[in-house]
Amino acid sequence: MPSQPYRLLTLDLDDTLWPCAPVIRAAEEALYAWLTEVAPRLTDCYGIDDLRQQRRALMARRPELAHDLSQVRRVALAERLVEHGYPVALADEGLALFRAERNRVTPYPDVAPALRVLTGRLHLVSITNGNADVASSPLRGLFDLSLTAAEAGAARPDPAMFHLAREWAGVAPAECLHIGDDPYLDVEAARAAGLAAIWVNRSGRPWPEDLASPLATITDLVALPRWLAGETDAL
The missing domain is CATH 3.40.50.1000 (HAD superfamily/HAD-like)
Known part of the structure; x- marks a missing residue:
């Protein structure tokens, strides 16, 4: 024993x-491809790496969210969507898409x-x-x-x-x-x-x-x- x-x-x-890394990369690429269709003004300004850096900045700015990576993604995406004149509800749709892809492990x-x-x-x-x-x-x-x-x-x-x-x-x-x-x-x-x-x-x-x-x-x-x-x- x-x-x-x-x-x-x-x-x-x-x-x-x-x-982990290949799954996250594929999920972020799928989300970004969707964003180019539903929020092209956002993707005209930001690439995948830009969005990643903005999530890190959000975690530093709001440490109370840092343990909840889904919430971090949702809030960061909502900020960018509102910034470019899109409805906040798209953030929930985007997060659902990301999580579905993220679970294709x-x-x-x-x-x-x-x-x-x-x-x-x-x-x-x-x-x-x-x-x-x-x-x-x-x-x-x-x-x-x-x-x-x-x-x-x-x-x-x-x-x-x-x-x-x-x-x-x-x-x-x-x-x-x-x-x-x-x-x-x-x-x-x-x-x-x-x-x-x-x-x-x-x-x-x-x-x-x-x-x-x-x-x-x-x-x-x-x-x-x-x-x-x-x-x-x-x-």
Whole structure:
């Protein structure tokens, strides 16, 4: 058995269970193509990179929105639409289009098989600082609960999502294991909340020298079910 029998497994989404950057890029391109049709005065003035910079500026100007990336996108787009004489309602339509495209993710091939093995063995909760909707993804039905920073009211490294997951499952911090790709927002944030954490390093990145080593480092989820079942040498 692992040194601690875990009852709750929390998993990050973007770049842990699927590649993120290609999906966001495709979603932004789809949104921009739609904007060129419905709001050409806006796209005559701003490109995709301009709109991205304006969202970052909005997050700095209104930090109370920064944890809710959907709201950031909606508000930033609404500002630009009004600026060019278009109705605010187009921002909601644009956000709906973006989110539909944003959920066209392709999980890494190891993910769904591993999650299917774990389903029913322990509580599975997805957590994300982003705005992906697991129920609209190919991983629908494999999680008991899915939490976003928008729902928790704070993005990691704030512990809010970890606390919500534990409260829902009724487990102590020592009974929870987190899996994620970011050394700071996943591993260190989980440890600060009292959880154990495993680092998913799919690209061979070096571990930051300023952080203590994670419980384990894995390149995929293939061996995780065996390790959780007690095969301590599986990872």
